[in-house]
Amino acid sequence: MIDRRNHHLFQPLLYQVATAGLNPSNIARPIRGILAKQSNARVLLAEVVKVDPDARQVSLDDGAELPYDYLVLATGASHAYFGHDEWEAHAPGLKTIEDALEVRRRVLLAFERAERAADPDDSAGDLTFVVVGGGPTGVETAGAIAEIAFKTFTRQFRAIDPNQAKVILLEGADRILGTYPESLSLKAARQLRDLGVDLRLGVTVTNVDADGVETSTGAIRAGTVIWAAGNRASPLAAMTGGQTDRAGRVIVAADLSVSGHPDVFAIGDVAHATVDGHDVPGVAQGAIQGGAHVAKAIRADLAGAPRPTFRYRNKGELATIGRSSAVGTIGPFRLSGWIAWMAWWSIHIVFLIDFRSKLSVLLNWAWNYLTFQRSARLITGPWRPRS
Amino acid sequence: MIDRRNHHLFQPLLYQVATAGLNPSNIARPIRGILAKQSNARVLLAEVVKVDPDARQVSLDDGAELPYDYLVLATGASHAYFGHDEWEAHAPGLKTIEDALEVRRRVLLAFERAERAADPDDSAGDLTFVVVGGGPTGVETAGAIAEIAFKTFTRQFRAIDPNQAKVILLEGADRILGTYPESLSLKAARQLRDLGVDLRLGVTVTNVDADGVETSTGAIRAGTVIWAAGNRASPLAAMTGGQTDRAGRVIVAADLSVSGHPDVFAIGDVAHATVDGHDVPGVAQGAIQGGAHVAKAIRADLAGAPRPTFRYRNKGELATIGRSSAVGTIGPFRLSGWIAWMAWWSIHIVFLIDFRSKLSVLLNWAWNYLTFQRSARLITGPWRPRS
Numbered sequence: 001m002i003d004r005r006n007h008h009l010f011q012p013l014l015y016q017v018a019t020a021g022l023n024p025s026n027i028a029r030p031i032r033g034i035l036a037k038q039s040n041a042r043v044l045l046a047e048v049v050k051v052d053p054d055a056r057q058v059s060l061d062d063g064a065e066l067p068y069d070y071l072v073l074a075t076g077a078s079h080a081y082f083g084h085d086e087w088e089a090h091a092p093g094l095k096t097i098e099d100a101l102e103v104r105r106r107v108l109l110a111f112e113r114a115e116r117a118a119d120p121d122d123s124a125g126d127l128t129f130v131v132v133g134g135g136p137t138g139v140e141t142a143g144a145i146a147e148i149a150f151k152t153f154t155r156q157f158r159a160i161d162p163n164q165a166k167v168i169l170l171e172g173a174d175r176i177l178g179t180y181p182e183s184l185s186l187k188a189a190r191q192l193r194d195l196g197v198d199l200r201l202g203v204t205v206t207n208v209d210a211d212g213v214e215t216s217t218g219a220i221r222a223g224t225v226i227w228a229a230g231n232r233a234s235p236l237a238a239m240t241g242g243q244t245d246r247a248g249r250v251i252v253a254a255d256l257s258v259s260g261h262p263d264v265f266a267i268g269d270v271a272h273a274t275v276d277g278h279d280v281p282g283v284a285q286g287a288i289q290g291g292a293h294v295a296k297a298i299r300a301d302l303a304g305a306p307r308p309t310f311r312y313r314n315k316g317e318l319a320t321i322g323r324s325s326a327v328g329t330i331g332p333f334r335l336s337g338w339i340a341w342m343a344w345w346s347i348h349i350v351f352l353i354d355f356r357s358k359l360s361v362l363l364n365w366a367w368n369y370l371t372f373q374r375s376a377r378l379i380t381g382p383w384r385p386r387s
Numbered sequence: 388m389i390d391r392r393n394h395h396l397f398q399p400l401l402y403q404v405a406t407a408g409l410n411p412s413n414i415a416r417p418i419r420g421i422l423a424k425q426s427n428a429r430v431l432l433a434e435v436v437k438v439d440p441d442a443r444q445v446s447l448d449d450g451a452e453l454p455y456d457y458l459v460l461a462t463g464a465s466h467a468y469f470g471h472d473e474w475e476a477h478a479p480g481l482k483t484i485e486d487a488l489e490v491r492r493r494v495l496l497a498f499e500r501a502e503r504a505a506d507p508d509d510s511a512g513d514l515t516f517v518v519v520g521g522g523p524t525g526v527e528t529a530g531a532i533a534e535i536a537f538k539t540f541t542r543q544f545r546a547i548d549p550n551q552a553k554v555i556l557l558e559g560a561d562r563i564l565g566t567y568p569e570s571l572s573l574k575a576a577r578q579l580r581d582l583g584v585d586l587r588l589g590v591t592v593t594n595v596d597a598d599g600v601e602t603s604t605g606a607i608r609a610g611t612v613i614w615a616a617g618n619r620a621s622p623l624a625a626m627t628g629g630q631t632d633r634a635g636r637v638i639v640a641a642d643l644s645v646s647g648h649p650d651v652f653a654i655g656d657v658a659h660a661t662v663d664g665h666d667v668p669g670v671a672q673g674a675i676q677g678g679a680h681v682a683k684a685i686r687a688d689l690a691g692a693p694r695p696t697f698r699y700r701n702k703g704e705l706a707t708i709g710r711s712s713a714v715g716t717i718g719p720f721r722l723s724g725w726i727a728w729m730a731w732w733s734i735h736i737v738f739l740i741d742f743r744s745k746l747s748v749l750l751n752w753a754w755n756y757l758t759f760q761r762s763a764r765l766i767t768g769p770w771r772p773r774s
Contacts, residue, residue: 006765007764007766023763024410024767025765026410032543032544033543036542037542042545043502044502045499045502045766062503064503097765097767101767108393116432156419158429158430356754356758359750375412375743375747376411376412377393377394377416377420378393378411378412378484380484380485381485
């Protein structure tokens with residue numbers, strides 16, 4: 001197991017680290033600890049910089065080469081800016097713990113800057129938060145920022161009124177949560193608006209800079225911009241010898257192997273898999289099911305049996321909007337409101353990797369829910385309050 | 388309340404963040420939240436860069452000037468390198484959350500580097516940890532690193548044996564914990580050595596660089612060096628108009644005010660106070676008692692009454708060495724071993740600032756104690772495994 005991080009990260013809850021609700025260690029566990037009891041597994045903290053499917057080896061950042069019998073590529077995706085990498089400095093995305101801490105820092109600092117500003121007019125932009133992209137991450141992040149501004153921060157400032165904050169969610173399509181049934185998109189939009197989020201549909205971003213964003217319907221002055229709009233697969237996908245799609249993902253066969261290289265598998269965000277004419281979505285359950293399938297395929301090889309075909313079973317999808325508020329599907333059922341929210345947190349707890357994570361996340365949530373506060377409201381990092 | 392951090396930090400437990408036992412948010416709470424209900428208190432996130440005791444105002448980093456009727460300076464100290472600031476890059480100290488995360492990163496990365504090294508001889512230095520300074524922070528840090536190496540990491544590596552790690556604690560004097568009774572210093576030394584720490588007394592450091600440390604008794608090749616040896620008071624101490632001592636602390640009168648400026652008080656690490664011929668130590672209880680005294684002095688002024696004289700009551704001191712192991716005094720009693728360890732954690736829990744911190748620290752400790760694991764074993768920060 002080679003990873004350039006020492007920890008497994010439960011990405012579905014990363015937005016909660018970014019919005020001060022959870023600690024990094026609640027949703028990230030050391031890989032070495034997870035695999036400690038599996039004595040035939042070795043864990044290496046290293047970055048793979050090259051895959052050579054013909055020589056059947058990978059190269060590490062320090063030049064070392066590791067041969068393999070089978071390669072399972074699960075290197076995921078990072079956020080992408082449609083060719084405008086210069087936007088990243090002004091609009092961080094949410095893929096790593098460091099990303100989340102930077103977003104947390106910016107969101108919390110914005111209120112502190114506004115409280116400090118001598119002239120309230122100077123702080124108008126500080127209290128405007130723009131989230132770009134109306135998928136689950138964008139919806140959940142916008143909802144959480146609205147809760148911080150309108151609930152957590154009540155009575156905590158003297159010069160500003162946090163209720164004056166503007167939380168704007170921009171989505172290019174005509175509805176949010178595009179992969180969900182349309183009725184749920186409408187319900188989610190209403191729940192977001194009830195929470196105070198200014199949801200703008202059919203709006204595309206044309207520029208991002210230090211002053212805010214420019215969009216197809218005008219400029220928005222904003223102190224904080226968060227990017228939840230595009231993904232690009234890990235560059236290793238292109239080195240597997242397989243074809244890649246527009247998002248840089250390698251196209252895999254029915255057994256999740258790369259065309260021409262049956263000893264190379266790709267799963268999760270880095271792969272483009274198609275089952276019964278439907279694309280497997282780049283979400284956790286696709287990766288989890290993919291991992292289990294690859295193990296079966298390798299065992300079949302070793303037993304001399306034919307490999308099974310990957311079957312993706314969509315168990316449903318859920319996105320939370322805020323306190324007691326969520327939408328989603330579970331099997332044939334469409335849920336919204338309180339019942340969806342109960343399902344959302346129960347399912348996320350179940351999929352956290354160990355008992356300790358489950359317990360600590362539950363306790364943090366209970367605390368946040370009961371007190372309206374946030375567990376991890378720390379601004380850390382270099383001292384630069386004006387940036 | 389002006390602070391360049393948004394959080395109050397419970398410094399006595401910072402070494403536990405550095406050694407992966409606690410999360411930053413367990414021991415750091417937002418100042419704004421702590422003072423939310425005190426409606427006559429305003430919290431500003433800002434750095435004070437100048438104190439002008441004659442004009443009775445302070446200047447902030449952005450040039451703003453704030454006038455005051457009373458100034459209470461409690462800006463603490465940072466680590467100092469005896470005039471060798473260039474050592475800091477190779478031997479971080481432990482004063483802020485960022486310091487602690489950097490130390491955690493270095494300690495955990497050292498084992499990962501050793502596991503990766505192709506040639507075991509290359510990794511000899513990686514698994515050597517040097518802690519400079521045998522005060523409470525140095526003792527507690529060395530003990531915690533020994534526990535990680537010799538207990539937490541059992542069975543988690545394949546190429547290296549974490550039991551081969553060397554944890555070396557250097558102290559220039561002839562005993563550790565110099566402010567404690569000598570019998571307790573001896574007991575602490577024995578407990579540290581039982582834990583596997585290589586304690587070297589009477590050894591001074593003459594140089595620190597990327598290869599390790601040079602000392603009065605020879606060079607030590609070490610991948611990780613941690614500095615717990617010297618403090619220097621905040622530079623604001625020198626701007627109060629009072630005299631400063633060798634550590635840069637401002638010398639205060641019997642009422643904790645600065646000579647010639649009865650409207651300027653200094654408390655905690657930034658002040659040098661003397662009570663009945665004894666210096667008030669730069670520990671938490673000195674700062675806490677100082678703060679309460681200053682409040683009384685200001686109330687006395689407002690009532691037209693004479694200010695009380697500061698009385699420091701030393702309630703005792705405790706340092707933990709490891710699992711079920713500590714030394715210290717409480718009033719007239721000298722404690723060591725299990726009973727001191729029980730007292731140590733109970734007292735630290737009592738002084739944590741709110742119920743949430745108390746609960747989360749207790750739960751983390753219980754978990755770590757029962758499983759021999761560490762709650763927050765994350766390597767975060769920029770990707771640079773070879774540094």
